Amino acid sequence: MKLALVGFGTVGQGLAEILRDRADELRQRHGLDARLVAVATRRRGTLCCPAGLDLTALLEAAARGSLGHYPDAPGLVRDLDVPALLRASGADALVEASPTDLTTGQPALDHCRAAFDAGLHVVLANKGPVALAYDELRARASQARRRLGFEATVMAGTPALRLALDALAGCRVLAARGVLNGTTNYILTQMEAGLPYADALAQAQALGYAETDPTADVDGWDAAGKALILARVVFGSSLTLADLRVEGIAGLTPADIAAARAAGERWKLVAEITPGGGRVGPLRLPLSDPLAGVAGTTNAVTYNTDLLGPVTLLGPGAGRLQTACGLLADLLEIHKNSDKP
Secondary structure, X not given: OEEEEEXXXXXXXXXXXXXXXXXXXXXXXXXXXXXXXXXXXXOOOEEEOOOXXXXXXXXXXXXOOOHHHOOOOOOOEEOOOHHHHHHHHOOOEEEEOOOOOOOOOOOHHHHHHHHHHOOOEEEEOOHHHHHHHHHHHHHHHHHHOOOEEOHHHOOOOOOHHHHHHHHOOOOOEXXXXXXXXXXXXXXXXXXXXXXXXXXXHHHHHHOOOOOOOOHHHHOOHHHHHHHHXXXXXXXXXXXXXXXXXXXXXXXXXXXXXXXXXXXXXXEEEEEEEEOOEEEEEEEEEEOOOHHHHOOOOEEEEEEEEOOOEEEEEEEEOOOHHHHHHHHHHHHHHHHHOOOOO
């Protein structure tokens, strides 16, 4: 399987590491010979080589700050735009791991369209296209007789979406609620240990859990994007961000944390979705609630079903290799079903 990768930041590099370090295992266990034949970045250049890129040299170039440091090789072409790169690379699948835009989904949405037009499968870590244009992308995938993968958009490599779509296929999911943002969960865990909000945020930034501009996390928008994906994928809903009530955690004080503790409760930023709507905001949960026990950067989702009752899944919700693992799971699924329409 030849892969074109858009976005070569933390997640894209994590996928390259896995493909390099586990190449023999992927061939022996799954019959998958995955080759990265193209990489595109917004500001650090693009590379296209239909024979395959050297992953060690690629990672070394990225570590030096630019794909311009990748050595020249026969058949290598630089600086193509994404549509031209997809056509020239001979890729079988596009992996979209560029930064998310939850307002327009761009430019990732156009990358997905170009990939389907060129006859490629599409696998996403980027939340924007799924949150904003899921129905369109499914239709394009069906028309092109290609597959759309998006497991990594919610809870990284933890199979939150596969659980709902596959393992719980015999049930009706009545509601979904989850702790879907590791940054805010880490901050709330540290606040419960005694840190004020500002100090907990600074610690999260120092550890790389929070961005320099943490707005998307602490104001609830990252969790809201994941909630939209759950709404569209699990319930077939057409909710938009404007339909969700979204509140972050910046207003929580040490007194709030202490009051919850005294009542045998714990604050969590919770995304709640039903067929009729949804919200994202801080909630006081009883310690008996499975979501209340999720600490640090761990994520969790609870599906309330008609036949099984509540089913909860816990696991990593972000991270270099953790999110890349979600991408790999989709690629393996495509490989496994490559002879099926």
